[in-house]
Amino acid sequence: MTAEVLLSVTNLTKHFPGRGGTVRAVDNVSFSISRGETLALVGESGSGKSTTARLVLRLLEATSGAVEFDGVDVLHAGRAELRTLRRQMQIVFQDPYASLDPVHRVEKALMEPFAIHGIGSRHEQRASVASLLERVGLDPAMGRRFPSEFSGGQRQRIAIARAIALEPSLVVCDEPVSALDVSIQAQVLNLLRRLQIDLGLTYLFISHDLSVVRHIADRVAVMYLGEIVELADCDAFFSNPRHPYSLSLLSAVPHPDPVVERSRDRIVLRGDLPSPSNPPSGCRFRTRCWKAEDICATQPPLLAADARGHAVACHFPEGTTRASGSGL
Amino acid sequence: MLRVILRRLGWVLVTLAAVATFTFFLTFLLPQDVARTIAGDKVSEAEVERVRQELGLNDSPAIQYVRYMGRVARLDFGYSFVNRQPVGEIIAERLPRTISLAAVAIIFQLVVGIGLGLATAARANGVLDRTTLSWAVLMISLPTFWLGLILLYVFAFELGWFPLGGADSFSAIVLPAITLGIAGAAWYSRVVRQAASETLASDFVKELRAKGLPRRTILFKHVLRASLSPVLTMMAIDFGFFLGGAVLVETVYAWPGLGLTSYQAIETGDTPLLMACVIVGSAFVLILNLAADLVRTVIDPRVRLG
Amino acid sequence: MSDSADHPLLEVRNLVTRFSTQEGDLIAVDGISFDIERGQRFGIVGESGSGKSATLWSIIGLIDPPGSVVADRISFDGVDMLGMSREERRRIRGSRIGFVMQDPLAALSPVFTVGEQIAETIRCHESVSRSEAKRRAIEILDSVGIPDAAERVRTYPHELSGGMRQRVAIAIALACNPALVIADEPTTALDVTIQAQVLELLEELCKERGVAVLVVTHDLGVIGRFADHVAVMYAGRIVEQGPTEQLLRSPRHPYTEALLVSQPRLDSERRAELPAIPGAPPNLLRRTPGCAFQPRCHRSNGRERCCEDDPVLHAVEAEHASACHFSDELGEIGAASRDG
Numbered sequence: 012m013t014a015e016v017l018l019s020v021t022n023l024t025k026h027f028p029g030r031g032g033t034v035r036a037v038d039n040v041s042f043s044i045s046r047g048e049t050l051a052l053v054g055e056s057g058s059g060k061s062t063t064a065r066l067v068l069r070l071l072e073a074t075s076g077a078v079e080f081d082g083v084d085v086l087h088a089g090r091a092e093l094r095t096l097r098r099q100m101q102i103v104f105q106d107p108y109a110s111l112d113p114v115h116r117v118e119k120a121l122m123e124p125f126a127i128h129g130i131g132s133r134h135e136q137r138a139s140v141a142s143l144l145e146r147v148g149l150d151p152a153m154g155r156r157f158p159s160e161f162s163g164g165q166r167q168r169i170a171i172a173r174a175i176a177l178e179p180s181l182v183v184c185d186e187p188v189s190a191l192d193v194s195i196q197a198q199v200l201n202l203l204r205r206l207q208i209d210l211g212l213t214y215l216f217i218s219h220d221l222s223v224v225r226h227i228a229d230r231v232a233v234m235y236l237g238e239i240v241e242l243a244d245c246d247a248f249f250s251n252p253r254h255p256y257s258l259s260l261l262s263a264v265p266h267p268d269p270v271v272e273r274s275r276d277r278i279v280l281r282g283d284l285p286s287p288s289n290p291p292s293g294c295r296f297r298t299r300c301w302k303a304e305d306i307c308a309t310q311p312p313l314l315a316a317d318a319r320g321h322a323v324a325c326h327f328p329e330g331t332t333r334a335s336g337s338g339l
Numbered sequence: 340m341l342r343v344i345l346r347r348l349g350w351v352l353v354t355l356a357a358v359a360t361f362t363f364f365l366t367f368l369l370p371q372d373v374a375r376t377i378a379g380d381k382v383s384e385a386e387v388e389r390v391r392q393e394l395g396l397n398d399s400p401a402i403q404y405v406r407y408m409g410r411v412a413r414l415d416f417g418y419s420f421v422n423r424q425p426v427g428e429i430i431a432e433r434l435p436r437t438i439s440l441a442a443v444a445i446i447f448q449l450v451v452g453i454g455l456g457l458a459t460a461a462r463a464n465g466v467l468d469r470t471t472l473s474w475a476v477l478m479i480s481l482p483t484f485w486l487g488l489i490l491l492y493v494f495a496f497e498l499g500w501f502p503l504g505g506a507d508s509f510s511a512i513v514l515p516a517i518t519l520g521i522a523g524a525a526w527y528s529r530v531v532r533q534a535a536s537e538t539l540a541s542d543f544v545k546e547l548r549a550k551g552l553p554r555r556t557i558l559f560k561h562v563l564r565a566s567l568s569p570v571l572t573m574m575a576i577d578f579g580f581f582l583g584g585a586v587l588v589e590t591v592y593a594w595p596g597l598g599l600t601s602y603q604a605i606e607t608g609d610t611p612l613l614m615a616c617v618i619v620g621s622a623f624v625l626i627l628n629l630a631a632d633l634v635r636t637v638i639d640p641r642v643r644l645g
Numbered sequence: 646m647s648d649s650a651d652h653p654l655l656e657v658r659n660l661v662t663r664f665s666t667q668e669g670d671l672i673a674v675d676g677i678s679f680d681i682e683r684g685q686r687f688g689i690v691g692e693s694g695s696g697k698s699a700t701l702w703s704i705i706g707l708i709d710p711p712g713s714v715v716a717d718r719i720s721f722d723g724v725d726m727l728g729m730s731r732e733e734r735r736r737i738r739g740s741r742i743g744f745v746m747q748d749p750l751a752a753l754s755p756v757f758t759v760g761e762q763i764a765e766t767i768r769c770h771e772s773v774s775r776s777e778a779k780r781r782a783i784e785i786l787d788s789v790g791i792p793d794a795a796e797r798v799r800t801y802p803h804e805l806s807g808g809m810r811q812r813v814a815i816a817i818a819l820a821c822n823p824a825l826v827i828a829d830e831p832t833t834a835l836d837v838t839i840q841a842q843v844l845e846l847l848e849e850l851c852k853e854r855g856v857a858v859l860v861v862t863h864d865l866g867v868i869g870r871f872a873d874h875v876a877v878m879y880a881g882r883i884v885e886q887g888p889t890e891q892l893l894r895s896p897r898h899p900y901t902e903a904l905l906v907s908q909p910r911l912d913s914e915r916r917a918e919l920p921a922i923p924g925a926p927p928n929l930l931r932r933t934p935g936c937a938f939q940p941r942c943h944r945s946n947g948r949e950r951c952c953e954d955d956p957v958l959h960a961v962e963a964e965h966a967s968a969c970h971f972s973d974e975l976g977e978i979g980a981a982s983r984d985g
Contacts, residue, residue: 055836056807162925192692193863194941197907197921204918219837226909226919249911263841264911265866269890271912272869279845280838283806542751548707549746550766550817551739564756639756640801 107166118154164195437596441581456531504593575631579624688872743818760798887965
């Protein structure tokens, strides 16, 4: 890919002090996102995907590593620089009920970003809010209402409107549709896609739902216990997943067609996620992996890319190319 | 776990030492000449000076402090010149009285508070619930000594059901215990009701009902246990205070416990006795707090001692 | 109990559950009927507010005021549950009908060990000794795939992982060998790999113990994976019902169809505009005449019948019923996308 890199993350690490020892929530994570691209961070709870997003936005301070956004060193940015950065990097949270202040009219919530950065007169701000609401598919007159008068889907639209108010270049979407009803999820996914095309947005898309990721992402990074275990273009990843964990994740997604569902081989992982404060030696996935051998316990596999840029951290990655779809 | 307990006990000792230090230096601020009090008004200044010498009152405060702390550490609280008796003996004599009063008051407080709390939570906004609420507000705002005097007047003086004071008969404990515990009972009933209502609305009670448990098992086993934690902490603090001597109640009912003793010690300027009362009282508050935390770890395994 | 051959295990006829609110009656469940056979895996799928959970709670008699339940018939194993006393219904809950809730951490008592919680269920329905109840608790924990069951009975729920907790919850539901297990979103609070484990476990239990399972979910994937028979609920009513395979392959109600095509799948066309369902579910306080799905329906096009006549559930094929006036217009969906 020759596109300009907007965000590059190198060896990002976050350790939390915990009761049972240091929790290595994010460990040596590296990736980059080009302008206009969507990178999905996929993983289960405890994988470190949300922590990674917060480190990138500096909502949390990293233990070590580097984050470069549009040429700016995010982790060492001063107060003023950070302020400019925050205009450029926004976040949409999972729970639209928690992210809006119930006592303020929606209009006020949407004017806030302008007010914080001192952009435009009150009148201009109001006009911007109206056009924002329209952009996310809501009636501008709805700005006079309170969050409680909106459904979950509408609230998520408002949260998205707030995130794009200052025309950021990067939007972090942290499980933006997980809390929504199924009939609403598609609306919000469509909106996110349309906004990306219209505004040239770059997305860091955090999700546990591989069907959604497959639909929206250009590239996929799979995280397990704080580490990226596979990083590839979306097509390559879904047609030819190489890490056993990726395989099991894909296999776990139930398919609504019972015929397809019955015909596929299912990999059901044994056991649970090990404690992140005491991860297994060597490969962290080995305790649940059906392919694990002695080397897996002693040598941590490195994330290595093949010629087409498909990177996997496994001593015994899946190699054979499989037919798209049917094999899953 | 044992290490945590030992560490917490260590802190109890440190806090007690601080209390002892504080009370010690406080006595220097009192406008009282201990030697003169002991020697009596009619003796000569030379005689007073001799007493002062004998008691080491002429030594520097630092030396007196070290000597004092050394004695306290050996649980030797000195001699009460007012009562002509070692302080330790007085405390040992009065303490059981206070313990029995405090225990009866706490039991009253717990039984009434938890019972009413559960009953009102099970029938929220019923007649009982609304009555208890007004009762609770009234009891919490009434001054204890006033309530004590009223009860004394009605039940002891007019009706003659209980003795007017002292600790000579078994029934003598009833009025002081009720006076001491009634505000707490009212307060507990509201706290328990709040906790129990929250528990009753929770998913795990739904699950218990779905399991087919009878309502009383749900209420008295699960809801009760889940609602006990806040009450326990409060109870420990209350019990500590009661043991330290409920000054007002003991005085109103002439109950010869630590509270009355402290009151008398203040009146007669019996400094060693007063200091001992303060230290013993503080010790109870601290130790019971620790005990409550220990019990909470048993009741709720998610709670850990820190 | 009567002869098991001549009636379904659970029979629900015209169940109506309403909640009185300050703004009027909210009809959460609006006259639904269905049967569950012995050993069947029955799924109810719907969004929040569709009435799917209220249906479950109504069946086991746990709708509290201001809610109320009426029905022509709710019978379990041939016995009418509506006519039962509270005590009789309590005896069925937890013994003949087990229940699994969505979030096992919230559903389990934090202050008792998992062993105590299983044994308690057994002891409240059967007169067995403490040690016998404990022995059975270990046995059940073992059968739901908890390693070192004899050790794990002594642990508290917070010491277990999410997947283990859900296994414990299932163990409690199974403690008295029920004929029916009702599971309310049993996988929603779990991670995907753990979801797969729990579904597999439920499936095994059906096969090995012959237990009928009623699963309520919002996830069509879980239905496709697990259920033999499915009812789709929308705004308090069953809008479509039938054998899972048939219903999911050739839905005969536009809502089912829209749900199926609007969700991205692992085998659908990537990055295209999803055929989203516009609007939001209706307000159950103010029911309008006609089909409840009509304002969001991509097939109605404002046709008069949809706006005026209440559609009723009618058979479109053997065992397959739809509540759409124009169910004939629907057929098999996207064979291409499936084989793609």
